[in-house]
Amino acid sequence: MDDFKEKILKICNDTCKGTLMETLDISYVDVGENFLIGRMPVGPKVYQPDGVLHGGAMVALAESVGSAASYIFLNGQEVTIRGIEISANHVKSIREGYVFAKAKIVHKGRTTQLWDIKITDANDNLISVCKLTTIALPKK
Structure with missing residues (x-):
């Protein structure tokens, strides 16, 4: 499993x-059977005006993170x-450190997928809850 994990994370980070994702310093840090976790540093580059x-x-x-998870779990080669739709409820603010987004599949259809994405801080405090719908289109 460790070789699989390393390979998947390398593919995600290389893309x-x-x-x-590079501009925001997003990196992929963990992957499992039904989830992908990405992290982003919190600092002035991603602040709103009040810090x-x-x-x-x-x-x-x-x-x-949700789109990368779709790519991984749906064979993005094909x-x-x-x-196609995202919604977010921000429940807590943060000024420093890292935030972690964990995408878990809710519905894995052949065409559309629904992802639950929880964003937390390093202490596992909930910062935001997001719902993402992705679509898988055949490559031409």
């Missing part, structure tokens, strides 16, 4: 180069994954 983590940055983290 971040030159993307929004707390911007909700849009959390949504970008959630969609990045399909193109797109996020």
Whole structure:
């Protein structure tokens, strides 16, 4: 399992180069049978004007992790994954450290998938709850 984990995390992290995920310093840190976890540092780069983590940055983290999870669990070699809807409820603010997004599958259809993504801090305090719907389109 460790070799599988390392391979999957390397693939996910390698695809971040030159993307929004690299800009936000998002990295993928853990993967399991039914989940993927990404992390993002909290600092001035992702602040809103009053010095707390911007909700849009959390949504970008959630969609990045959920879409990467779809790619992993749906064989992204054969399909193109797109996020088609995301919603977020931000329940706590954070000024420093890291946030972690854990994407877990709720519905794994052939065409559409539904992901529950919880964003927490390093102490496992809930920061945001997101729901992401992705679509798998056949590659041409």
